[in-house]
Structure formats: structure tokens, C-alpha cells
Amino acid sequence: MDDKQFDQMLSAALQEANRQDYSEFDTIDDEIPWSANYRRERMRMRANPQRWYRGKTAPVWKRVGRMAALFALVITLSFAALLTLSPEVRANFSSWTLRVFDTNVQYDFLGDETDKLPWFELHEIPEGYEEFIREEHPDSVLHAYESNDAQVFSLQYFKMASGSALSIAIAGAENEPVTVDGWDGHFYSPVNPDASAVLVWMDLDHNLQFVIDGFFDKETLIYYAENIVEKNN
């Protein structure tokens, strides 16, 4: 055996040692309580691994740091301006807070726990899309639709309750405050053309945060958002 052969054997042996170290997990088959954020990323990865990969490896330029700081400033100013104009916005604002980081935004919730999660669906599905995932969990629901060319469009909603938070990976995305049916929200438009846009809004009547994610412009996402209907499930 020469040096090269030994190094090849060493590489295989190092990997085999790892496999043996963790062989105890081979017999465990319990369900894992994935976070909402992970489930969303997993769905996108499985639907189109190459597109997901490109989105994850897009360069994060240094200016993102300055952009993140700008987002925080803009959001603060927006709310400050709105607070002076409308006492109703103050009520909106007190149920959740938004924190902006370099690679993600996080919504922290302050409301009371709601009872059973209501059932919402899209009244209208984008043309060419078919539902391929429908998941219901105690604190969230996910509907995902896939087009013929493997683009994914999703509707998710989450209970807002004290101690819970929702983090959305939006590295490089531009942010814009919007309203959906009168509720405060944000539209995130990605800089990377391979990434989808995200619309987020907080429905304080139902104490739910909604997230719509798809390859559409702001007006289209708001259109679908304002056509969500509540149904008996």
C-alpha cells in the first residue's frame, strides 16, 4: 500500500468511524417537531433543489450590513409616523415587534394564546399551479402549490402568542411596509432573481400572522392575500 492508497483508506475509515459513532440513531424513528421556518425551507428545497441551492449561495455583499441598518431605520420611522396619525396602528404595533438582521427578519409575538386554529384557504390559486402540500399543525398551517416549471407558491399562517417568533431568511431583500385588508404587513422583494418574494401581514382579529411566498410582484401577492377565505375544516 502506498501513501495515496493509505490516504484513501484513511478518508474512508474516518467516515466509517462517524457512521459507527452515530449508529444509535438508526433505530429511532420518532417524528421531529420541525420549526415553521425549517418546514418552509425544506418544502422549497425539495420542490427545486437547484433553485434553492442558488438562492442559498448568492453572495451577500458587504453593503447588506448597511441595508439591514437602513431597514431598521425605515421601519422605525414608518411606525413612528403612523403612530402619530392613527391610534389603531398603535394597537396593531403592540402585538408584535420586528427585528431586522443582516440575513433575516424576526417577528416576535406578544399576544395571548388563541384557541383552535381557524382554517384559511386561498379563494383563488394562481393559474398553472396545483396543491402538493397541505399540512396542519397545532400552531400553524401550510398550503403549498407547484407550477409546471417547479415554481412554488405557498400560504402559511401561524398563531401569534407570547414567547413565539417567526424568522424569515431574506438576505439582500428590499423591504416595504404594506397593508392587507387594513392590517399592517411587509413586502420583501428579493435582489436575487432566483428567490421568491414574500408578503407578511398580521391579522389581529384572529391573532394570526400570514406569510405568502411566490414568484409574483407585490400587487399580485396582495391580490391573493386579500382573497383568502376562512372555512370550516
Place this chain on the structure above:
Amino acid sequence: MMYLSVLETKDEKRRFQLLHDTYERKLYRVAYNILQEQALAEEALQESWRKIICNFEKIISISGDKTERYLVSIVKNTSLTILRKEKHADPLPEEWELPPSNQGAENEFARLVAVIRSMPAQYRELLELKFVFEWTNKELAQHFGMKESTVASRIARGRAQLIEKLKEEGYVYG
């Protein structure tokens, strides 16, 4: 940005989904075992899937235990990298004590695996990043916060000790 030319056909996507279905839970448990926090373990798992997709051509060319070995090694080292960033990692030991002689292994590979499993974790991490993932000595020096010359000597010493151990126990080398 590197262009990824695999996972374009339906068959390749199906094979990826099968790989994902087969290993996702185990790989999560490996990450959680190291990081002890769900958020960090999910971060490690996502980063690992990114690396798996990048190396998909290589992964589909191997099978069975060899696939699992490689995937577990990816997740383990990704998790250790996150752990290293989250908290101060223990320094790389200068020496490590070889286990006592054991003639019970069926062959030199099995014996090498057994000896490796007795090594300090940080030493294993160094050798894995070098020999499995082919990091350069410069990358290793930055990762461990050491000089390149120190990294090179630790690798050479660790490798030499493993060879010496196999020879001492009668396994063929050279």
C-alpha cells in the same frame, strides 16, 4: 457564483428527494447531538443539504453504507463548525495516546476505524477536514486559529502515528 449543473432532470430530483427522505431524520439527530439546540441543528442541517446538493454527482456515484458515512461526516463537521463559532472550542491537543494493541479486528480497515474512534475529537476533526473534505492547510489554520506550519505538523504526526500503529499490530503497509 458557481453554476450547478445537476438536479435538473426529474429523475435527479426524485433521487434527491429519496436521499432526503432516507436520511433527513438521522442527520438532524447527529446535528442535535452535537449542538443541543433545535435552531442550531436545523441551521446545520440546511447548510449540510446545501453541501450535499453541491456534491450530488459524487454522492449518487456511491451507495449503501458509503453514502451514509459521507452524509454523516458532512453533518458532523458542519455542526462542529457552527459549535466553534458559537463558543470557544477546546484547543487541538499536541499529542494523543494510542489505544493498546488489539489483534481482534478482521482487517486493517476495521482496526484503523477502531483506532480513529479512540482519538480526541478535535484531532479527528482536523484529519476529517483534511482527508475527507480536502481542506488546504491554510483553511485549516484559519479554522483552528493556528499557524499553517503547526497544522501541517499535527496532520503529519497524526497520520504517522496511525501508520505506525497498524505496522506494530502486524498489518501490512509500504
